[in-house]
Amino acid sequence: MYKLSIDAMSGDLGSSIVVEACEKFMQSHQDVELYVTGKAEELEKLQSNERIHIVDARDIVPMDAGIMSVRRKKDSSMVKAVTLANDGIVDGVVSCGSTGAFYTSAMLFLKRIEGVEKSCLMAVLPTYNQKGVALLDVGANAENTPEQLHDFAIMGHIYAKNIRGIASPKVALLNIGTENKKGDEVHQKAYQLLESENKIDFIGNIEGRDILKGDCDVIVTDGFSGNIALKTCEGAASILMKMIKESMMSSLSGKIGALFAKSSLYALKDQFDYKSVGGALMIGFEKAVVKAHGASDAKAFANAMDLAYQMVKLDVVTQMKEGLSEK
Amino acid sequence: MYKLSIDAMSGDLGSSIVVEACEKFMQSHQDVELYVTGKAEELEKLQSNERIHIVDARDIVPMDAGIMSVRRKKDSSMVKAVTLANDGIVDGVVSCGSTGAFYTSAMLFLKRIEGVEKSCLMAVLPTYNQKGVALLDVGANAENTPEQLHDFAIMGHIYAKNIRGIASPKVALLNIGTENKKGDEVHQKAYQLLESENKIDFIGNIEGRDILKGDCDVIVTDGFSGNIALKTCEGAASILMKMIKESMMSSLSGKIGALFAKSSLYALKDQFDYKSVGGALMIGFEKAVVKAHGASDAKAFANAMDLAYQMVKLDVVTQMKEGLSEK
Incomplete structure (x- = not known):
């Protein structure tokens, strides 16, 4: 039992x-x-x-x-x-x-x-390719050391492998550029640690604009920028959906369009619905x-x-x- | 001349x-x-x-x-x-x-x-209330001190007042929670500096999910999280638009809807079009x-x-x- x-x-x-x-x-x-x-x-x-x-x-x-x-x-x-x-x-x-x-x-x-050293909070975001991506830490910590980011990468990898059934999950580091020297000292050092970690498939840095594409399975981030990334995604998605609705409702042809497109739009809304994801993990x-x-x-x-x-x-x-x- | x-x-x-x-x-x-x-x-x-x-x-x-x-x-x-x-x-x-x-x-x-001490990069994002919001630094620096964030706030305030014609621009600090004790030491200290700065109308911390609402005119952020916030906004908007398009095109009624809603959706796309914004400022x-x-x-x-x-x-x-x- x-x-x-x-x-x-x-x-x-x-x-x-x-x-x-x-x-x-x-x-x-x-x-x-x-x-x-x-x-x-x-x-x-x-x-x-x-x-x-x-x-x-x-x-x-x-x-x-x-x-x-x-x-x-x-x-x-x-x-x-x-x-x-x-x-x-x-x-x-x-x-x-x-x-x-x-x-x-x-x-x-x-x-x-x-x-x-530090526990953290993991969220799974919906992605363009429907696979979803696990982001950790999304805000349990206000700052993290490179060693802590290393721990998050390993735990994220094990989560993705077991719970999501991905044989060799792709792990990336959230940073302000893709080159290996990008970011502050913490992220430069974290990059080195992740690169030399044999247990995980580290694919390098990822930028904010690629989070929702779904090219990787796990994104490692410090709690501060992870929290900002997560909430910015949520905010942008919710405001854009609202603007689309209002924009359509402001004209007759838009209203007719909305009527026909309703089921497509609802399907998408469901996909971005955090309820269906199953909650965040404290890791x-x-x-x-x-x-x-x-x-x-x-x-x-x-x-x-x-x-x-x-x-x-x-x-x-x-x-x-x-x-x-x-x- | x-x-x-x-x-x-x-x-x-x-x-x-x-x-x-x-x-x-x-x-x-x-x-x-x-x-x-x-x-x-x-x-x-x-x-x-x-x-x-x-x-x-x-x-x-x-x-x-x-x-x-x-x-x-x-x-x-x-x-x-x-x-x-x-x-x-x-x-x-x-x-x-x-x-x-x-x-x-x-x-x-x-x-x-x-x-x-540090120059920085400012971007103006479109907002729900159509006013737009200036975000700085969006990535010129990989990290910043509280004093540098203080400088950014003053420069952002002067930009908003003069170029955007807002008599008393509302200035907020991008952070991982709204309470004044939130964030790492840099952001806690920056909060104190901004709160005691008489020249600006500091309205407190703002979270990622509220960036695009337009409740404030200037958002001060360190270059690392600002870059992630900006690119995450761009990425989320672009992927969502793509998903909406594909979701509509996947059914006949969706296609008909798209036909009628076209002009509404284009109007919105224009609004989120960075071309019309006029470029980023190096400040x-x-x-x-x-x-x-x-x-x-x-x-x-x-x-x-x-x-x-x-x-x-x-x-x-x-x-x-x-x-x-x-x-």
């Missing part, structure tokens, strides 16, 4: 979508036990399933919680879910609380993989940590649960440990 | 578009004298205009020229145009050579404003330095010339000097 803890309370939409997701997930996954943390009276529907354990937690970590606040919330559904992982009762944990609060909980209450911890989007619906939350399940089933954390120890 | 030097040779499309742009520009600008650098035999059409001086230059700086190569190209159209500015013969210089080579030429052959030098896009057509090149003309006419460099000296 693979064991996951599920924080049922921290999302924008309350516990009901988590309950729905758990029910759905358990039907398709017969080899899983869940530990669901939250107010027991809101989780009653799950009690009848003998593979689901309700862990009563009276408190909720608010979306904007800082480090001091999280530290105090030991009776919260989020901290309890993380603690279950740290205590070895489960091997993976899922929450749709805020990224900041959930990451802080993991930092405070969960061990890191030995030898990993570098001893357990699988998956963050579902705060506004997750049941389907999105179940996708995040499935990602945690895959991570546990394929024992990705152990492989990351091995990969890092051979460094 | 306002005087500009024009590098006629360094663009992808050769001297003919520059000649065309000069002819067009001079018709609408009666108070300008031009010094056009390049192979005299290619510039014959301009000789009849008595406000145009042909400066013969036999060499061309290639698009991929590095610092050593630029240093050697003293007889090139680009270096000659820059030198005319440094010698005080003109007050502004325009080229459509590569950003890297042109910036290197300015660094090597043009004085910086006294007290400015922090004693003279106005404007880079037209490498693939500029005559219209785009004339727009870049007009930007240099405005910079000179409104004496923006002197105002930047004053703004920086009062710091």
Whole structure:
């Protein structure tokens, strides 16, 4: 049995979508036990399933919680879910609380993989060639050393190989030019480390304009520029979609066009819909940590649960440990 | 008479578009004298205009020229145009050579404003609210100090006030969160400097996802993350447009829709067309330095010339000097 803890309370939409997701997930996954943390009276529907354990937690970590606040919330559904992982009762944990609060909980209450100086946040972006690309770190750290970027590359490689099933994932370094001498000292040094790392297929620097093309599978970046790249992608995509809609709606022929093109445009919107991606991964911890989007619906939350399940089933954390120890 | 030097040779499309742009520009600008650098035999059409001086230059700086190569190209159209500015013969210089080579030429052959530690590159991006936003530095520097970001803020403010005619431009700092303690040490310190700078209307941190909204007029950023933000915007916009087109073309109703929506979509494409923006500015030098896009057509090149003309006419460099000296 693979064991996951599920924080049922921290999302924008309350516990009901988590309950729905758990029910759905358990039907398709017969080899899983869940530990669901939250107010027991809101989780009653799950009690009848003998593979689901309700862990009563009276408190909720608010979306904007800082480090001091999280530290105090030991009776919260989020901290309890993380603690279950740290205590070895489960091997993976899922929450749709805020990224900041959930990451802080993991930092405070969960061990890191030995030898990993910094854990980080990974997001998978949709790409032009439909393959998707994993970007890490997207903002857990405000700055990183070349050695930390080296760790991220190895962990990203192992993720892409196991979870995405790519035999030899292409790994690139986000930089301000493609030549090997580009960037500040950190990125120049990181380039050297990645180039001499035999375990990964390092294809060199990549610029911001090529992130969404899909020519590589993993993009390594420091938390500062990774965060800016991720949010700039999100912002540009959302504003462009809005402008296209308004631009079409401003003329009669545009309106007619929109009517006919509707299904094509919706298909594209779905592709850029972060809900279908399955959530961000917090990488570098001893357990699988998956963050579902705060506004997750049941389907999105179940996708995040499935990602945690895959991570546990394929024992990705152990492989990351091995990969890092051979460094 | 306002005087500009024009590098006629360094663009992808050769001297003919520059000649065309000069002819067009001079018709609408009666108070300008031009010094056009390049192979005299290619510039014959301009000789009849008595406000145009042909400066013969036999060499061309290639698009991929590095610092050593630029240093050697003293007889090139680009270096000659820059030198005319440094010698005080003109007050502004325009080229459509590569950003890297042109910036290197300015660094090597043009004085910086006294007290400015680092010059930088500014781009104006189209925004949702149609106002546009100036982003600086977008990649001249691989890293910057808080004091340098402070300089960029003042210079960006003066640009927006004079060239864009915004009485009190809103200035923001690109960061990985909106709270004042966000980011690495450089950005935390920069936040403090900007907050206590009375001359500018500092509205705080801005995240990547809000760049294109247009809520502020100037975004200050270090060259590394600014370059990534700019190129990520460009890349996301171009890939999304491509995907929309292909998505529509993949079904009959989509094709019909595209037919009707064509003019709306073209209007939007124009708005995101960097040609109409008028080129990037190199900021922090004693003279106005404007880079037209490498693939500029005559219209785009004339727009870049007009930007240099405005910079000179409104004496923006002197105002930047004053703004920086009062710091």
